[in-house]
Amino acid sequence: MSASTRDFTHENLTAVEDSAPKFGFAGIQEARFATEDLDATQTGVSYHRVMAGKRQAFAHRHDAAEEVYIVLAGTGRLKLDDAIIDVRPLDAIRIAPGVTRQFEAGPEQLEFVAVGARHPGDGEILKDWWID
Numbered sequence: 001m002s003a004s005t006r007d008f009t010h011e012n013l014t015a016v017e018d019s020a021p022k023f024g025f026a027g028i029q030e031a032r033f034a035t036e037d038l039d040a041t042q043t044g045v046s047y048h049r050v051m052a053g054k055r056q057a058f059a060h061r062h063d064a065a066e067e068v069y070i071v072l073a074g075t076g077r078l079k080l081d082d083a084i085i086d087v088r089p090l091d092a093i094r095i096a097p098g099v100t101r102q103f104e105a106g107p108e109q110l111e112f113v114a115v116g117a118r119h120p121g122d123g124e125i126l127k128d129w130w131i132d
Contacts, residue, residue: 009038013047013113018032025057033119045119050076050105059102059129067116069093069101074110078103079130102130 014033016032025031030049038045044065050056052074059079071091078087079096079102087093087103087110095101103110 009040011037013045016047020057026074027051028054028057039121040118042114042118046114048103048112048114050074050103050110051060052105052108052110055104055130056102057127059100059122059126061100061126062097062116062119062122063124064097064119065116066097066121067095067114071111071113072111073112074108075106076104076110077106099125100129104130 006103007129013032013034016037018026019031019033020026020029028051030047032047034040034047035043044067048056061102069092071087071089071093073089075086075088078085080093080099085093097104101110
């Protein structure tokens with residue numbers, strides 16, 4: 001249950017609706033976009049889980065938003081344009097506007113949080129971007 005006042009909002013990220021099933025991605029990932037649940041007006045916040053051995057269903061990039069991703073649990077890889085980096089718990093990765101990104105989980109589930117300035121409508125989804 002969330003708590004809200006004019007000065008703060010409190011919400012558990014696992015209580016936020018998982019958007020992945022409504023787009024057919026339930027067996028691949030979870031995506032919980034908490035911005036509205038937190039009544040945030042200037043900050044985007046989301047919690048993600050990528051199932052073990054899976055890659056996010058699509059890549060994305062922003063024209064204006066800089067984002068910071070914080071790995072909470074698991075290991076995996078992150079493709080950033082033409083670079084691929086290994087990630088592990090408590091890694092923080094800042095990604096500039098214009099950089100395409102997509103996560104891949106290692107042998108266990110990969111969990112991370114994304115935080116950045118909110119720019120409604122700023123974002124492009126790229127399917128079939130990370131080709132082995």
